[in-house]
Amino acid sequence: MIVDCHTHLQEHGEQPPMTRALIDEYVAAGAARGITQVCITEHLFRFREAFDMLHGWWDEDPDKRLAGMVRQYWEDHVSGSVAGYVRLIEEAKRDGVPVLLGLEMDWIPGREEILRKFLAPYDWDIVLGSVHYIGAWGIDDEAFVSEWEKRDVAQAWSEYGGLMKELAETGLADVLTHPDVPKKYGHRPKDETPLHDLILAGASVNGTAVELNSNGLRRCGEIFPALPLVERARALGLPITLASDAHTPDRVGANFDELAAWARRAGYEEATTFIARKPVHYPLAVANHQPGA
Numbered sequence: 001m002i003v004d005c006h007t008h009l010q011e012h013g014e015q016p017p018m019t020r021a022l023i024d025e026y027v028a029a030g031a032a033r034g035i036t037q038v039c040i041t042e043h044l045f046r047f048r049e050a051f052d053m054l055h056g057w058w059d060e061d062p063d064k065r066l067a068g069m070v071r072q073y074w075e076d077h078v079s080g081s082v083a084g085y086v087r088l089i090e091e092a093k094r095d096g097v098p099v100l101l102g103l104e105m106d107w108i109p110g111r112e113e114i115l116r117k118f119l120a121p122y123d124w125d126i127v128l129g130s131v132h133y134i135g136a137w138g139i140d141d142e143a144f145v146s147e148w149e150k151r152d153v154a155q156a157w158s159e160y161g162g163l164m165k166e167l168a169e170t171g172l173a174d175v176l177t178h179p180d181v182p183k184k185y186g187h188r189p190k191d192e193t194p195l196h197d198l199i200l201a202g203a204s205v206n207g208t209a210v211e212l213n214s215n216g217l218r219r220c221g222e223i224f225p226a227l228p229l230v231e232r233a234r235a236l237g238l239p240i241t242l243a244s245d246a247h248t249p250d251r252v253g254a255n256f257d258e259l260a261a262w263a264r265r266a267g268y269e270e271a272t273t274f275i276a277r278k279p280v281h282y283p284l285a286v287a288n289h290q291p292g293a
Helices: 020-031 048-054 064-077 082-094 112-119 142-150 153-170 181-185 193-206 215-220 227-235 256-265
Strands: 003-007 037-043 099-106 126-130 209-213 240-243 270-275 278-283
Touching (some): 003 099, 003 126, 003 209, 003 240, 003 270, 020 037, 037 126, 037 270, 048 082, 048 112, 064 142, 082 099, 099 112, 099 270, 153 193, 181 215, 193 209, 193 227, 209 227, 209 256, 227 240, 227 256, 240 270
Parallel strands (some): 037 099, 099 126, 209 240
Antiparallel strands (some): 270 278
């Protein structure tokens, strides 16, 4: 058993139809790498219902330029209804396709009850929790990368960590995704321990899982998150999930052998997935490696 707990059916900036045929491509690509189950976890901002319920959150940032950029991004990325998405995944599950119903949920401070209301009607298997914004600054979006030169890096990491802690404490998410994503563009403080402290303090409240995300290897040459954070998560007894963060079929299960090695270096012997939002643990195993994975 090897589960990819983080995949998307649409690439950023694109809106290919979410179809059963596309799901089958993801499952087949994953199977070629030894992945036995794929969690489809589309972004919150893809859904019209989320856009309507959360509309305007970006205007709380006093920087109107950044707020306008975020509004445009969210407008450009709406591509369907969450009800249709859920129906598509559930139909595939009923037909025996090895997929799980998930969501990558952005944490929007002050919108906890709205997010809870958005999640409530659906029988999710797994909810991923992510922080992509500090105010209206998209910290891991190339369009916003110049903002890093205007900010104090240590302070930015601290603010990000505070948001991750808040997210974990709500219990809205089962997993904290790409936990140290601020390192994506190479802007790192001298001491990353304060971020790790905040993430682990939050995760410990509800036993929230920490994601090991192989997309970091593509983005910054290092798995998300750094090994010291994974080691401390293990010491606290927190579960881990394995994730490709694939946005195209060819990335499903990529570099899972390296994720398994990263986890073992930290002392883990098992990984976790979620079914009906309940943790399911399984032994760490090395996926089939493919050249260029």
